[in-house]
Amino acid sequence: MKRILLTFLVLAFAMISCKKDDKDPVEKGDLNVIVTINGYQLSAGAEIYTNPASKQGVTDEFGSVLLTGLDAGSYEVYASLENVGSGKSVVKIKADELAEIRINIIAGIYVGLAPSINIILPGVPAEFMQGEAITFSAVIEDDKTPHAEIDVKWESNLDGILNSDSPDENGNVSFSTASLSRGLHKITLTATDSEGYTSTATVNVSTLAPGAVTLLQPVKNEGTVILTWTEYQQSDFLKYEVYRSQSNYSGENFELISTLTDKNQTTFTDLTPPLEFQVRYYVRVTNTDDNSRNSNIEVVDSPSGYIFNFQASDMLKHPTQPYIYLVNQGGQKLIKFDYINMQVVTETTLQGNIGYCDIGDNGFGVEIYAPSSDGWIYVYSADDLRQTTSISTGLSTKSVVINGLGHVIASVLPSPWWEQPVRTYMRSTGINIDGNGDFDGDRLRMIPGKNEIISISTSVSPIDMEYFKLTDNGMFEMHQDDPYHGDYPLNPNIFRISPSGEYSITSNSGAVYYANSSMEYKGQLQHGTLKFSDFAFSDDGSVIYAATSNRKSIQIGYYPSLIRDNEILTRGFPVFILRDGNKIISLSKSNENAVNTGIEIISLP
Template identity: 30%
Template sequence: MRKITFLLLTVSFLFACKKNHDITPSKDNKTSYTDKIVLNDPQVTGDSLKISWSMLDTAVFANYTLLRKDYSDGQMNSIKQLYQKNQTFVYDNAVPYSPTVQYQVVGSLASGQTISSNVISYSRPNIQLLNVSPFDIIYSDNDQVLYFFEKSGKISIYSIAQNTIIKSVNTMATIGYCDLGTYNGRKELYVPRNDGWVFIYDATTLEKIDQISTGLSNSCVVFNNNNLYVSTAAWTMRPLKVYSRINGTKISENGDFELTRFKHVPNTDFDLLEITINIGPTDQDYYHFSTSGVFLSHTNDLYHGDYPLDASIFEFFPDGSKYITSSSGAIYNKDMTYQISLPRGNLSFTTFVLNQTEKLIYAGCQTKNIEVYSMTDYNHVRTISTKAYPYKIFDMGNQLLCISSATGSNCIYCTPSINNIVIEKVNK
């Protein structure tokens, strides 16, 4: 009999201990406690969440702090403080666009003691985070794929139809701005490296098929008419070099600054507009080549830093007459003369898409929106809301393909670190 009594007392004690330490949402409809906080399941209201908890009913109450973890590998961050003990709910109107968001409430007492609630989760399995940190992205409209390029050397192909990464390769080098081209009927990917080579991959399989030596670190490559235009580290020794894709021989060379980024000027055959990467103040240059890759002429920058330039945010108008660059939305004529900047208030742009038919400029921002401007007078037309923070946007006809980060960035005069990528399609 003594053994049975002892056993019952032991079970009762263990049950009591579990009750005191395992905090779960209340099922007894009790709305206040003196020594704990019970966080209830979130209530969805449109795009908002109602977060509610039991009152910490004590005379030494100081405040509540609502914490939120935005993504799986993130940290709990304070998003709200409340100083009345009967203030026991908050509407989160800025729920991060993430597969899982977690919440916790911490109560503080006048003594400095804190009491933490249970942690609750709000899950949306339809949202997928991509484990990539790209410095550049290429959109292939014909194949409906995205190429993600990471400074670490990793290249990934994302299928828009399958909503997943279908191929990846680690190039084992620091890579620069890449380009796509077709050679002998085969679609190829050209990858400049910091070890003196430009690697050539099959653009579908990411199988390495060839390589061309420059003998120098390389930051950018552009393909045209079976030639590769490469920005190298030669600097005073004519850093812009042209190589034959056919046999790898050097065709011509020129250039002003080393390790730059350049783009083909639309409707020319063949001109390049270059913006420096590591030179301050940021500079630009214009180069004209023959169709066979022979250098013909070079025009220097007129301003040398007077107006904004950014090699990482840099797009041409489709007709090639102008280009837009930098987080300020600075617009230049083809001859490198500054024209105007988009009206933006305190916004900072991250990416641009220009549609000549619509005569509209779509500008992704560091906030969760895309601003739309007229291409003729540059007036603001409308705002398109996004779920996350746009990093790159691409035109898909009636929609914009928005490659966004689930976490924001306040980086204005630098290239932001991008991670936790999500893919959105937004209607124009």
């Protein structure tokens, strides 16, 4: 009986053992994940994790990572790239097989199960002196795990774990330390939620930098910017460098504008700040180990003076007071500007498309005469821009000048065009006095000190020049066409007559002609590859100040030699220039294609 019972127990144990050994093992497979940005650019450094939780990994330089030994089944797979975005896909893992999926990261989109990390401090570049207190802070969020239950670890690749405090109720975590060793630290912040999902974020911190200097509030002074900063306190000083943003307050494009090697010299004046609405400055200090540190950045509004968001089609100067008048064709405005105090005094709305204007006293005080395409010449007081009168020409009017004798001379567009395209009017009554001319729409210029006019055509090719002489009662006494008919350069938009009344100068090549009935061509102001945009003169016309459209400069030349031997560098590319005593008033562009313009006041040598 005992033998039978023993046999039975052995058989039963064998059956149990066989049943246990026959149990199937857990089926596992592998997964290769390829991560891209924008659908094609391989993404290195992306964190990969799954739902349900399994393995985590980080993509290599080829944008891929292999997760091995995953339990067979279906997974959501997430990819997250710090400061870029995230993406996800789904996959089914089969036993003993390698699956592969592609995940495209979408910039600015963050989805997934792992905690999100946003490092706030230190800011970049994180440059400190050894022993200086450094504050670290971040915001950590998780969809499911309460903030207090998220495990946090700040770690240096040189000094090990720095802090492991949990976030507060709002997800904020921070600490300060002054004990980082000297060197270049890679600080990694790791956050792990209650389900085991982990995220990391990094910031590079240097403790090799010099001590800090602070840039104080810059001071604007007559088109310059005065910078002052605190003195460097350590003994390893090498140099200060002053940097300025190259364009309007955007981006990170800075240029070095000065280097100072005297530790005690803590001020610098930027004599040529750019014509921008805003610029930024900072000071970099470098020590004898050739390590550098930047100061704070200071922003300066309109550093070089007043900036307009348009390019004027005409600029006039008050004959005795420090005002200029700008025609804003697109904005339909006439603007009075005080160039001493750099401020707009007043403005008025214009009517129609305004042509070439004139300013002066024609017996009714200083007024501005604005010809319009609507068939009127509008007259404004130079004091307050109040409209004082208007003169009807009945035709689109291109240009107007006054002779100071109560006469208004206008260039109109009649049909047919040869029907007296240049006409004279009484300022007091608006009555048409006389007419003459060969071409409609000429640009008119009065010859200073004379009742005579030089004009350049705008409507015919080749461009032509004309001469007119008036009687004291506004009648045309003489009219003469130039003998060249386009043989030499002419440009109605670049056209001035010297204060002496001896010569005119025109075009971007500086072509000079006698300002009389002969209109004899005298040559060109030396220019090489330079292109002129406008001209001003000394009182007697012997010195020519030539603005350049392809160089930030005003060239200095002489009449009658037409030799150019000096230049004045400007902040911008001059569009219009006018002289006031020993200064040039320039309406300039910050670059050749800019729309914004600014006023520069330039001292003459």
